[in-house]
Amino acid sequence: MAQVNTIGMLADVRDFTPHPIPLAPMQSPSAGVIHLWFLDLGGLAGSLRHALGDDGAVTTGQLRFARRFYLRLLLGAYLGLPGKSVRINRKQRGKPVLDSSVHDSEIHFSMAKSEDRLLIGFSTSGHIGVDLEPCGRRAHNALGVATRYFSPAEARALAALPDTEIDAAFLRLWACKEAVVKASGLGIANQFARFTVDTDMTRPATLLDFEGEDPRDWMLALVRPEEDFLGAVAIRGKVTGIQASRLIAPQ
Numbered sequence: 001m002a003q004v005n006t007i008g009m010l011a012d013v014r015d016f017t018p019h020p021i022p023l024a025p026m027q028s029p030s031a032g033v034i035h036l037w038f039l040d041l042g043g044l045a046g047s048l049r050h051a052l053g054d055d056g057a058v059t060t061g062q063l064r065f066a067r068r069f070y071l072r073l074l075l076g077a078y079l080g081l082p083g084k085s086v087r088i089n090r091k092q093r094g095k096p097v098l099d100s101s102v103h104d105s106e107i108h109f110s111m112a113k114s115e116d117r118l119l120i121g122f123s124t125s126g127h128i129g130v131d132l133e134p135c136g137r138r139a140h141n142a143l144g145v146a147t148r149y150f151s152p153a154e155a156r157a158l159a160a161l162p163d164t165e166i167d168a169a170f171l172r173l174w175a176c177k178e179a180v181v182k183a184s185g186l187g188i189a190n191q192f193a194r195f196t197v198d199t200d201m202t203r204p205a206t207l208l209d210f211e212g213e214d215p216r217d218w219m220l221a222l223v224r225p226e227e228d229f230l231g232a233v234a235i236r237g238k239v240t241g242i243q244a245s246r247l248i249a250p251q
Helices: 043-049 060-079 144-150 152-159 163-186
Strands: 008-011 016-022 033-040 088-090 096-098 108-114 117-123 127-132 195-197 205-212 218-226 228-234 239-246
Touching: 033 043, 033 218, 033 228, 043 060, 060 088, 060 108, 060 228, 096 195, 108 163, 108 195, 117 127, 117 218, 117 228, 127 163, 144 152, 144 163, 152 195, 152 239, 163 195, 163 218, 163 228, 205 218, 218 239
Parallel strands: 008 218, 016 239, 033 239, 108 127
Antiparallel strands: 033 117, 088 096, 108 117, 127 228, 195 205, 218 228
């Protein structure tokens, strides 16, 4: 299992173990352990289309279908069911959860997409949140966005950085904040300013304060499943390890 290193990377591309389809039944994550899955949907869909003699580009609609299909495929492997038998509901603020009237399981999950890549986190220790961003993403008026939506401490920290460092620091903050609000289940509206993430890029991603909560109750870390993508993982609870996997086409 991957461990947090000095720059806060919980797992990088070398830690994501490839697992080909079809998947055998899997054990759910044990207490304190997070399971992360990274998928290149373009590659997976392209492999299938090539096998069917169709080498056309993957469409937006096909990617949308693929995200739902592979989420249910993975959940089914944990639940010992065909993916089509997995039932998912949405809580009041839109967070997807297993339908408790159908599934007697404490497995929690979160999904993030970026282009044709997908990151899915699973946990039995509590609600989890993940985010995935392309490393080359540049925010329009990053300091203005931070001043309006981030905590005052984060906005000040970003403004104090050299211009050449602002984009990378903003991207890291954004990914972390997305992961936290997904884990909280409260939705993004008016939530970003409630907590502060450490802006220092030389230190692990950490929650410094959280309105109404103890930030020490939260685990926050970064992942890099591919060189050009940055992910973040957040969960309220202690984490002892991570199992990072990459779903790939049949061998």
